[in-house]
Amino acid sequence: MTFADIPNQTDLKQVLRHSVQRGHVAHAQLFRGAEGSAALALTLAYAQYLNCEGRAADADDSCGHCPACLKIKKLAHPDLNFILPTTTTKAVPKDATSGRFMADWRTFLAESPYQGFNDWMQHIGAENKQGSISKEEAGQLLKLVSLKAFEAAYKIVILWLPELMHPAAANAVLKLLEEPPPTTVFLLVTNEPERLLPTILSRVQSVVVRPFSEDDITNYLTAHYHVPEVKARQVAQLAEGNLGAAIASREQSADHDYADFFIKWMRKCYGLKMSDVLALADEFQKMGRENQKEQLSFSLGLLRKVLLYGLDPQLVPHLPSGEQQFVQGFSKFVTVRNADQLTEELNTAHYHIERNANPRMVFVDASLRMGQQLRQAQ
């Protein structure tokens, strides 16, 4: 993985590059990012940049084709090690340490390095078992770092999800962080830093990874998966910065234009004409429950944009052209006076749909109440 493979994150990539170029590579770094963020992918790109043999000293990225790059890309470099949460499975009924799962890990990362813990558990066939970084892992880890780097400048240990460490494993890691073996770099990747021991937090350099923006996700889906732009944007808005979730749902998401429906819906609500609302309720009914829920989640997101736009258009940059005109016009009808109630209506509708209420009734009910709210904006 190269830095260029990862969307955006420009500033952070620069910080990481500089640390290497200036020879200030911290021996323990904690990449903190939400699930589906670039955190894990960045550690892979960073590891490759650190050990690339073919790049100029001040190059912006690893070369991608030297022997080290090729081995790291295939996750087959002897100095690139992984510690992962695992559990016993049909294929690995005992001694479930990370080393036994390397083949799975390679196919998992090849699918996408933006997936989360549950995806990984599914991938290894954990079924309903809880995964963790076991205490047996501690012994493996100590053995691992006692060896010198085989062929690269740095021995790298990527520890994915340290919040899932058994206390014995956490103790072993803590000892290593206190007395780091020379030329070994620990890259910890966490989704939940608040669950880590303060003693660990105090021994690592923090690397904060921001969630992907809607634009990042939209562009990634169109470029890598050829998702049409309107649909990609729709998926991106629902994903809330989680690229892994966006990739996973790119095909499940219906060929249904949520923005278009919302615009139509709000006009009918405001019109408060019963026959119009009923006709739209039929359309809503036909969507199916999963799409109904997505429509409501999407509507919440767009409503929030409308409110923000009304407060200050600068707060909502990069609106797709199809939504721009609507958001601008509609922002007169969504103000601090009714925004809470409108949000509440959409949340309530989502709640009822999730619990199998009649979609048509939920929709009509919400429409009538929202219509009244919209008329009370000023």
Ligand SMILES: [Zn+2]
């Ligand atoms: Zn290289």
